[in-house]
Amino acid sequence: MRNPNHNRIISYIAIVFEIFIAGISIVLFGTERLNIMFYLGTTIAFSGIVYGIFKVRCPYCKKRLHLKGIVHDKYCQYCGKEI
Numbered sequence: 001m002r003n004p005n006h007n008r009i010i011s012y013i014a015i016v017f018e019i020f021i022a023g024i025s026i027v028l029f030g031t032e033r034l035n036i037m038f039y040l041g042t043t044i045a046f047s048g049i050v051y052g053i054f055k056v057r058c059p060y061c062k063k064r065l066h067l068k069g070i071v072h073d074k075y076c077q078y079c080g081k082e083i
Contacts, residue, residue, distance in 0.1 A: 002055070003059075003083065004055070004056045004057055004058065004059065004065055004073070004083060005072040005073065005083065007051070007052065007055040007056045008052060008056050008065075008067060008072070010048075010051065010052075010055075011048045011049065011051050011052030011055070011056065011067065012048070012052075012070070013048070014044055014045065014047060014048025014051065015045050015048045015049065017041075017044060017045075017048075018041040018042065018044045018045030018048070019041075019045070020041075021037055021038075021040060021041030021044065022037075022038050022041040022042065024037065025037035025038040025041065026038070052067050053067070058076040058078060058079060058081070058083065059083065060076065060079055060081045061076060061078050061079040061081075063076070063078040063079070065077070065083075
């Protein structure tokens with residue numbers, strides 16, 4: 001069972017990586033014509049969000065935990081057990 005706080009970090013890393021890839025794409029190629037790097041970065045960010053939605057769950061009651069903020073959850077907001 002993977003810690004939902006680790007899954008949240010993985011999701012955040014994917015989103016930040018996308019911002020980096022999209023930024024490099026715009027600096028190198030401009031905004032007139034979007035290239036494959038921009039679309040790849042957008043796909044990675046979307047995948048990070050979907051990963052977070054499906055994987056950041058309480059290991060006990062399986063309810064979805066929030067994705068807001070960097071602060072980790074210590075207890076499930078639904079069942080009250082320690083994560």
